[in-house]
Amino acid sequence: MAEPKTKYDRQLRIWGEQGQAALEKASICLLNCGPTGSETLKNLVLGGIGSITVVDGSKVENGDLGNNYMVMFTVSESSLGQSKAKCVCAYLQELNDAVKAKFIEEHPLTLIETNPSFFSQFTLVIATQLVEDSMVKLDRICRNANVMLIFARSYGLSGFVRTSVKEHTVIESKPDHFLDDLRLNNPWPELKRLTENIDFDTSDPVAHKHIPYILILVKMAEDWAKAHGGRLPSTRDEKREFKELLKTKTIAMDEDNYKEAIEASFKVFAPRGISSNLKRILDDPCSEVESGSSDFWVMVAALKEFIANEGGGEAPLEGSIPDMTSSTELYINLQKLYQAKAEADYLAVEKRVRDILKNVGRDSYSISKAVIKSFCKNARKLTVCRFKLIEEEFNSPILPEMQKYLTDEEYSAMDDDISRLKTTAVSLLSDLGCNGSTLTEDLINEMCRYGAAELHAVAAYIGGVASQEVIKLITKQFVPMTGTFIFNGIDHKSQLLSL
Structure with a gap:
């Protein structure tokens, strides 16, 4: 076995030791280990996730040998009829023996209906290929248990990924572009x-x-x-x-x-003070902390006090400067100056954090210095994401009419499916104020032709997107997608539908 720092060298450069430690502590549950679910979990196992539990009550069939690599490499035609969860779990374990892996031969729908407390043991649940009813029920279960949830589905040449969490706070959002914190127009x-x-x-x-x-x-x-x-x-x-x-x-x-x-x-032209985004966070009702408040909101409360007092309207200084043309002596002096100011700001915030913790009846040192220091360094880039319940998206007045068509068992032929899907889609577009006549016949035909199949190439893509979102949520680094991600493999396009 390679040493962890060597084994995970490349990803450590992205999310650091703190992010990797969070991954290694995480417990993931996968519902349905078809191509989409297996590909999602594969990426997480290779990344060093702590433990995985694969839940699937189905058996290996002929179709699995052609579209699910996790099954293809562990069973042969003579092994048809084995537990699919067992086969996938065995393959994933071979990819990284540091990950604890187990499987449960149970249909996810049964667990959702009869044993909702089962999900409370996990850090995050990945639910793939679920129907609407089960998605709604699982969403409520995970919200109540404070368990993060990601839905993923591939459907022929299309697919979607959707995150559902009450609230997700990000300290290390790592935006692609952000103005250096140099205080050129407001020097100390x-x-x-x-x-x-x-x-x-x-x-x-x-x-x-x-x-x-x-x-x-x-x-x-x-x-x-x-x-x-x-x-x-x-x-x-x-x-x-x-x-x-x-x-x-x-x-x-x-x-x-x-x-x-x-x-x-x-x-120099950047406005002084804090951004509108940071102000919204400081003014959030959650910044009025109590004993049950999360560490994030305790630190936000301390930050709010700091900005109003020691900070003089500014967030704590980050403390780093870019490379530039300079004499060695001047550059080092300047570097030390920024570092000293950042340290002084951090100490002021830390003191306020300790005082707030004490005032709400918690251990004054329950938040580590490293976490507070990271919070101060990234104070200007803090992000709070909140997600709607999946049920809210499904509660639309036009859905009952759609469901009537989609559950009518009298129709079975593909031609009838094409006609029904077009009627439903045109009606939906009209209700949304769009021109339904722009919908092409070829697109309708293609949707019906691949009829809910999980094509491996599309499943691998959707699995890649889903695993990326899992890593964002667990490491609390980078900002997750706050909406439903739709992939259209026909036109090679994707769209994020905002909540």
């Missing part, structure tokens, strides 16, 4: 003093071209504010004028630091 006293000690008019060309662009922009922003009644550039013309002013400060063509300052000047 130590950064101001460092800037004041720099000779920006030095005649020494070497010294001049090694002034970090952070200090250049802090100085220029301050000079602009003094000349414009304390305000910063806001209009397009003013921003252009600010950049032109920067260009006049260069004394040579090869001054990369001033080029960097011009390119980064947009960071």
